[in-house]
Amino acid sequence: MLILHKNNNINGLMDADAIIIGGGACGLMCAVQAGFLGKKVIILEKAPQPGAKILISGGGRCNFTNLFASDEQFISQNKHFLKSAFMQWTVEDTISFFETYGITGKEKTLGQLFPEGKNAKDVVSVFTDLCRDLDQQIRCDANITEVNKTGQGYQVIYEKGGKTLQLETAKLVIATGGLPIPKMGATDFALRFAKKHSLNIVETAPALVPLTITGKDESWYAQLSGNAVFCEVSNEKISFEENLLFTHWGLSGPAVLQISSYWRPGEVINIDLLPRQNMTALINEERNNNGKTLLSTLFNRLYTRKFTEAMGKFLPVDKPVAALTKAEIELVHHTIHLFKVKPAGDKGYDKAEVMRGGIHTNELSSKTLACKKLPGVYFGGECVDVTGWLGGYNFQWAWASGYVIAQNI
Ligand code: FDA
Secondary structure (H helix, E strand, O other), X not given: OEEEOOHHHEOOOEOOOEEEEOOOHHHHHHHHHHHHOOOOEEEEOOOOOOOHHHHHHHHHOOOOEEOOOOHHHEEOOOOOOOHHHHHHOOHHHHHHHHHHOOOOEEEOOOOEEEEXXXXXXXXXXXXXXXXXXXXXXXXXXXXXXXXXXXXXOEXXXXXXXXXXXXEEXXXXXXXXXXXXXXXXXXXXXXXXXXXXXXXXXXXXXXXXXXXXXXXXXXXHHHOOOOOEEEEEEEOOOOEEEEEEEEEOOEEEOHHHHHHHOOOOOOOOEEEEOOOOOOHHHHHHXXXXXXXXXXXXXXXXXXXXXXXXXXXXXXXXXXXXXXXXXXXXXXXHHHHHHOEEEOOOEEOOOOOOOEEEEEEOHHHEOOOOOEEOOOOOEEEOHHHEOOEEOOOOHHHHHHHHHHHHHHHHO
């Protein structure tokens, strides 16, 4: 059965200025900021509760922004696109917004802010409490299946409680996120909508995602599962200095998640397993101090025992440092500072933190995030081709884009 409601008098309760599809980080911020401006919106959210990804973010603690966020930490076909949004809604705005509602940011590392003494649940509560106080409706378990263009605007068709319902609106905000974690309700709605209306899409792929190793090397990596090494991972485009984590299927940890966003199948990544230090210098120093020291003993000061053991496959770890030949020292140096890995693939959207690519920014106004070809339609958050590094950057984009759209609907 198709039940018709007009959004200018939904159930006789309120007028609404816009419909927001997706009650995640961007949609919730948009609803709250619109409420501050006296605008009424309705959020339609597929999941049983809003903000599901906020709840699992940062291991349930929500790394809600980054002190250093700028256009430098984002991947997009147009690197400059987000500048306007980031000027309109700054990191300081995020910090003071959350402070106003009882959440103080504490820096963990590399500018990453987490709620002090609170968690991701409290972050979501800020939005749900504000939506309640501002009379912004959040309709959960509402799966949007179709949006059609009408004379005056858009007809939004959604399924809720076994019924097919419909709303009409002049302004439509698409904040349905990306493809990661399909079991949490991620959909390709934004991409399908864009295709239907012939909008350009930048090819999408999992990003901030662990990388897999298969074939003859698999067991070498598997034996190190659970071991972490501080390193610098790099390719021709970029480098990151953070921890790398070995797993039974390949590589994870922040350093690998970061480089994964810049990695393409078939490419090799370089790993410096001793950044900021010089392996040859360490060996020579040890040769001067105590030449009888085994290379394995020297390694055990730098790495886990398991790692040292595994390195025995490539290096003469059982030799005293004084007995190492020039060629062997060079081999140790080269292996430690330029360890090359050719991942077989990535762990896909099940394990990715974000989606790379999305709605091409040339379809949108950078100032308002309005779609140039579809009057009244706005795109924000992860569905747009703006992908941040690990570390709170993606939420900063989601909050900023939600804020900007709220000013313009
Ligand atoms: P978001 O995914 O938040 O919201 C989209 C909403 O739309 C969802 O609630 C979805 O159910 C709904 N939806 C989709 N299709 C629909 C349809 N057809 N009908 C109705 N509703 C629909 N970032 C960061 O900065 N710091 C961090 O700590 C983390 N941690 C983290 C951990 C993990 C495990 C993941 C997977 C991701 C992160 N992220 C992160 C990334 C961050 O969660 C992400 O960038 C933002 O949530 C994106 O906000 P959006 O509002 O765009 O999408």
